[in-house]
Amino acid sequence: MFYSRKSQVIDHHLTYLHSQKVFTGQYWDEFALTCSLIPDHAKVLMLGLALGGGIRPLFSSTKKIELTCVDYDKESVQKCRDLYQKCFPDIQFKTITADAKEFLKNDDQKYDAIWFDIYADAAYSTLAFDPEFMNLIQRRLTVKGALLVNAYGLPNHFSPLTANNIQQNFASFLKSQFGFAAAIPFRRNMTLVVSSASPTQYPVKANESLNAMDQFTFDFIQKKVSQQIQLDELAGANKIDPHQMQFAAIDTHMRQCWSNLRERLNSSGFDLKENREFISLIQNPERCEKVILHLISKNDLTVCFLPILASGESHLQELNIDWLFDWTEKNRNYLSESLKTHFQLIWLTQLWALVIHPHGRYKKFYFRFLTLMQNL
Numbered sequence: 001m002f003y004s005r006k007s008q009v010i011d012h013h014l015t016y017l018h019s020q021k022v023f024t025g026q027y028w029d030e031f032a033l034t035c036s037l038i039p040d041h042a043k044v045l046m047l048g049l050a051l052g053g054g055i056r057p058l059f060s061s062t063k064k065i066e067l068t069c070v071d072y073d074k075e076s077v078q079k080c081r082d083l084y085q086k087c088f089p090d091i092q093f094k095t096i097t098a099d100a101k102e103f104l105k106n107d108d109q110k111y112d113a114i115w116f117d118i119y120a121d122a123a124y125s126t127l128a129f130d131p132e133f134m135n136l137i138q139r140r141l142t143v144k145g146a147l148l149v150n151a152y153g154l155p156n157h158f159s160p161l162t163a164n165n166i167q168q169n170f171a172s173f174l175k176s177q178f179g180f181a182a183a184i185p186f187r188r189n190m191t192l193v194v195s196s197a198s199p200t201q202y203p204v205k206a207n208e209s210l211n212a213m214d215q216f217t218f219d220f221i222q223k224k225v226s227q228q229i230q231l232d233e234l235a236g237a238n239k240i241d242p243h244q245m246q247f248a249a250i251d252t253h254m255r256q257c258w259s260n261l262r263e264r265l266n267s268s269g270f271d272l273k274e275n276r277e278f279i280s281l282i283q284n285p286e287r288c289e290k291v292i293l294h295l296i297s298k299n300d301l302t303v304c305f306l307p308i309l310a311s312g313e314s315h316l317q318e319l320n321i322d323w324l325f326d327w328t329e330k331n332r333n334y335l336s337e338s339l340k341t342h343f344q345l346i347w348l349t350q351l352w353a354l355v356i357h358p359h360g361r362y363k364k365f366y367f368r369f370l371t372l373m374q375n376l
């Protein structure tokens with residue numbers, strides 16, 4: 001059901017949709033979070049389909065799901081349909097080619113979960129901040145239903161939910177509309193869990209057709225649901241500046257965060273002249289260990305920039321970061337005590353994303369990391 005022999009169609013470096021892996025370390029793996037938040041025989045709506053990377057993760061439990069997907073891009077919908085018909089014909093879902101708002105105005109179904117994963121080419125969609133649109137979503141959710149949102153922005157260690165930026169505004173806006181909001185961080189994306197009351201967590205089990213690696217990743221993702229960060233103290237939504245919605249503006253903000261971190265490290269005797277020196281830092285075990293120990297001694301969770309950078313940058317270039325796996329394994333108790341939930345939610349999530357990545361560079365750490373993570 002989940003795997004295909006027609007690998008040439010999908011094993012492409014830009015899609016990361018892999019014929020032999022459901023979970024590939026990309027943000028859409030997080031669609032599997034849905035499984036803990038819905039009952040069996042649930043109805044789920046995915047707004048924003050593209051190639052449907054989130055579809056297999058969504059079906060990866062034993063639960064029966066009636067899935068409807070909406071996207072206004074005719075070509076994407078057709079490509080997605082062709083791909084699933086060719087490679088995964090047992091996975092059944094309905095597709096609708098329409099603008100999401102128009103669809104919701106005419107729809108009369110109730111859903112146990114609705115995913116908002118709608119983006120323009122290089123920016124947030126204006127629908128993300130449209131109260132009328134969110135009201136339509138609210139009306140389509142069952143009483144215990146949850147809205148799950150893919151929110152792009154800064155990595156969690158830069159505290160995006162306390163700064164005045166797009167993710168904070170988005171989370172505040174959603175909380176003001178629905179009543180409850182929590183966050184489950186990934187890399188640059190985080191999943192916002194939004195509902196009218198604290199969402200119900202349902203029992204969940206990995207689908208037996210998944211291979212061992214995918215079953216383990218599935219279980220690991222479900223654990224994150226109970227570690228979700230409750231957003232009780234959001235600063236309140238500001239007026240949205242359309243400039244903030246552009247990915248380029250978010251990237252500029254991130255580079256600013258890097259510079260701030262560099263300044264803090266430099267004032268403690270480290271010498272990082274430019275942001276790109278962080279890339280050589282993570283490939284230099286002795287120097288990097290000093291930075292890790294220094295930041296942890298200051299209770300500075302920005303230390304989580306290391307695995308995030310390692311994982312993000314690995315898409316662009318081959319890095320020498322084997323040492324980080326060895327070091328993490330050796331220092332797991334220290335890291336777990338110092339970083340608390342961040343050790344699992346961020347540090348290990350990112351290293352595991354590298355282990356399961358289709359490029360296979362870090363799959364040699366599979367069994368060692370499996371043991372480490374099982375014994376947490």
Ligand SMILES: C[S@@+](CC[C@H](N)C(=O)[O-])C[C@H]1O[C@@H](n2cnc3c(N)ncnc32)[C@H](O)[C@@H]1O
Pocket residue numbers: 028046047048049050051052053054055070071072073076098099100101117118119120125127
């Ligand atoms: C990030 S992709 C969705 C990825 C998808 N959830 C997955 O699992 O791979 C964002 C999608 O939103 C779609 N989109 C943007 N604006 C839309 C709108 N107003 N109505 C419907 N779809 C929209 C785009 O066409 C694009 O395919």
